[in-house]
Amino acid sequence: GEDVEQSLFLSVREGDSSVINCTYTDSSSTYLYWYKQEPGAGLQLLTYIFSNMDMKQDQRLTVLLNKKDKHLSLRIADTQTGDSAIYFCAETYQNYGGSQGNLIFGKGTKLSVKP
Amino acid sequence: AAGVIQSPRHLIKEKRETATLKCYPIPRHDTVYWYQQGPGQDPQFLISFYEKMQSDKGSIPDRFSAQQFSDYHSELNMSSLELGDSALYFCASSLSRVVHEQYFGPGTRLTVT
Numbered sequence: 001g002e003d004v005e006q007s008l009f010l011s012v013r014e015g016d017s018s019v020i021n022c023t024y025t026d027s028s029s030t031y032l033y034w035y036k037q038e039p040g041a042g043l044q045l046l047t048y049i050f051s052n053m054d055m056k057q058d059q060r061l062t063v064l065l066n067k068k069d070k071h072l073s074l075r076i077a078d079t080q081t082g083d084s085a086i087y088f089c090a091e092t093y094q095n096y097g098g099s100q101g102n103l104i105f106g107k108g109t110k111l112s113v114k115p
Numbered sequence: 116a117a118g119v120i121q122s123p124r125h126l127i128k129e130k131r132e133t134a135t136l137k138c139y140p141i142p143r144h145d146t147v148y149w150y151q152q153g154p155g156q157d158p159q160f161l162i163s164f165y166e167k168m169q170s171d172k173g174s175i176p177d178r179f180s181a182q183q184f185s186d187y188h189s190e191l192n193m194s195s196l197e198l199g200d201s202a203l204y205f206c207a208s209s210l211s212r213v214v215h216e217q218y219f220g221p222g223t224r225l226t227v228t
Contacts, residue, residue, distance in 0.1 A: 031215045042205060043158065043219040088157060092215060102148055102160035102171055103207075103217060 004106035006089050011112045018076040020109045022089030025070060029091040032065060033103065034074045037086045046074075046087075076111075084113045117142055119208050119220030127226045128196050136191040136223045140208030146170070147189040148217060149181060152203040164189055165211070196227045 003025045012018045024032070033048040049056045049063045049072070056063045062075040076083055089106040120139040128134050140147050146165045150158040151174075160173035164183035175181075178196075183189045193200060203224050207217040 035219075042221040043207075045216060045218060048216070102163055102173060103150075103158070104160070105157040107157050 004089055004091055004104055006087075006106040006109045008107060009110050009112070011114065012079050014079060014081055014113055014115050016079055018074075018079045018083070018111055018113075020074045020076075020087050020089075020111065022072040022074075022106055023070055024072065024089070024091050024106075026091060026093060026104070027070070028093045031092050032063075032072050033090040033092070034061075034063065035088040035090060035105075037088065037108070039085075043088065079111075079113050081113045081115055084111055086110050119206055119218055121204075121206050121220040121223050123223060124221065125224050125226075127228065129228055130196060130198065132196050132227075134193045134196060134225060136193070136204050136206075136225070138189045138191070138206030138208075138220060140187050140189070140206070141218055144208035144210050144218075145187055146209045146211055147183055147187065148207040148209075149175075149189070149191050150205040150207065150219075152205060152222070154202070156202075158205060161191070193225075198227050201225060201227045 006022045034046045035043040060077045064073045086108040088108045090103040122137045148163040149161040152158040161175040163170040167183045181191045203222040205222045207219045
């Protein structure tokens with residue numbers, strides 16, 4: 001079955017690095033994503049990684065994928081108070097016929113950044 | 116850059132009433148997804164459309180229906196509303212079924228009293 005798990009809370013100090021972890025069970029996942037949700041707001045696509053990659057870097061964000069352990073992480077360098085939000089890990093898979101399926105989300109990790 | 120537009124942003128309805136939520140995808144995007152996010156929950160997939168045809172179906176109750184129109188906008192119709200339908204409803208769009216990036220709208224907050 002499909003299941004995405006994340007720890008629920010993470011607290012860091014401003015300027016430190018944050019690492020948010022996620023595990024998934026569906027080995028047929030093709031893309032893995034990180035979305036950010038601020039209070040009362042929509043879901044912002046932060047970054048994603050294709051399942052045949054093991055790392056992707058985008059400015060302050062680094063995504064690491066361990067496909068063998070089905071483990072995904074998001075590292076935010078130099079974390080700022082504006083990074084405080086809920087971060088959702090999500091996966092999708094390729095349907096028969098080649099289309100991308102819907103997103104399956106984890107429960108979200110609430111990141112609190114203390115000044 | 117244009118984003119996904121959802122209307123209304125907030126909606127208050129009573130039990131057993133009906134509601135219609137609208138979604139206008141990013142220009143040129145032909146695929147629309149609907150998700151429901153309950154309080155403190157992760158978004159759950161409801162239904163998706165590609166080129167005006169239903170593409171996938173998730174945990175959408177039989178009381179809900181949806182369609183995609185010729186201009187690619189989509190509407191989610193909800194009938195016989197229940198208290199448990201109170202949630203944020205998100206629409207997302209993508210350029211096509213094979214393009215993996217889904218962009219979300221700001222959501223419609225539905226409150227059923």
